[in-house]
Amino acid sequence: MSEAETPYADLSPETILCALESVGYQPSGGMLALNSYENRVYQIGMEDSPPLVAKFYRPERWSDASIQEEHDFTLALAADEIPVVPPLQDPAGNTLHHYQGYRFALFPRRGGRWPELENPDNLAWIGRFIARIHLLGAARPFEHRPRIDPDQMGRACAQYLLDEGAIPLELESSYRRITEALQQHIDAAFSATRDCQTIRLHGDCHPGNILWTDQGPHFVDMDDCRSGPAIQDLWMLLSGDRQEMALQLSYIREGYETFRELDSREVALIEPLRTLRMIHYAAWLARRWRDPAFPQAFPWFHTHQYWQSHLGELEQQLRLLDEPPLPLY
Structure with missing residues (x-):
């Protein structure tokens, strides 16, 4: 199969942990794959802080500009006190990161249950x-x-x-x-x-x-x-x-x-x-x-x-x- 057909073939647990380390985080090694198919999403344990959620974007689906536009929109909503889960910013304000050909973003973990829509x-x-x-x-x-x-x-x-x-x-x-x-x-x-x-x-x-x-x-x-x-x-x-x-x-x-x-x-x-x-x-x-x-x-x-x-x-x-x-x- 071509790389385009198996875009996550090289996304090993080691690669994921190294990606987080590349932007200054210290993962503990604990990792849980979350329910996502278009992208790859993982809950990652941290050494000295609560777990984070890491999203690795499907290659070639979105441009960097379109992903950044998603992030900027979410950040603006959060700044307006609308309850969304925005990406985390590094000290320079960046939310979209690159590592070994993969693009990824980090999010705080937010739990919750299915809404009771009959109410x-x-x-x-x-x-x-x-x-x-x-x-x-x-x-x-x-x-x-x-x-x-x-x-x-x-x-x-x-x-x-x-x-x-x-x-x-x-x-x-x-x-x-x-x-x-x-x-x-x-x-x-x-x-x-x-x-x-x-x-x-x-x-x-x-x-x-x-x-x-x-x-x-x-x-x-x-x-x-x-x-x-x-x-x-x-x-x-x-x-x-x-x-x-x-x-x-x-x-x-x-x-x-x-x-x-x-x-x-x-x-x-x-x-x-x-x-x-x-x-x-x-x-x-x-x-x-x-x-x-x-x-x-x-x-x-x-x-x-x-x-x-x-x-x-x-x-x-x-x-x-x-x-x-x-x-x-």
Whole structure:
């Protein structure tokens, strides 16, 4: 395999510990791999201080400038007393470090539990903090981070899967038909909301990236921060049937609009964004398949059963895109 296919082949425990030593830390040798596939993330024990979290960025995924922009955004949020986990700065103010061809950043360890999203007060609390993220995010644009692009996340990803032969031959025509129909709906929805504001976002604000303590929520993993509509950071917190999601959105919106008005037109983007995420996720797995970590973690991918299930989910999305947007209470 090429280096691009096995980007972490040389990232040994010794290399990780030496990387931390290169920026002035004294690791004890204790190391725990955390749940991450795109990057490699480790909890590292320290000799005379609490453990740190070290993130080693996937080579060639982001430019240095785009990673630095993520760090600067997170630091600005933290300075505004918004509960995020910013990277640690060295005495010169640097947050992005290099060692033997790897780029890495260090973070304080922050624990927490899964948020109880069935609690309306918790949803409103989260909504208030997301609005504050968006207030700062709307102050100026990203220059190096990507934006939510329905063509790249939808059409290009579907074509990649077809071109690479990832889909079983007997299902290709069905996949092509469904994704082309979905893309028409998605394009129409984004065209109808093209006047909505594009702002800097968390970008991947699902419940696993919101940790809860007795002090409330804090937001982690800004690795996918990008530009897009505000609703991107809200829809992944919704689950259940239409009525349940509409009620959840009402609680989030109540908290959100304490600080920032939510453009009601963006609600029409919820199912298009969900559909794009589903297509993009399948393409992401296919693109990373030669990384040895992926077959181990996702053994069901590339099975006939997976693709049949995926097609069924896309068919369901096609029906949902024909329905009116969620009502706003």
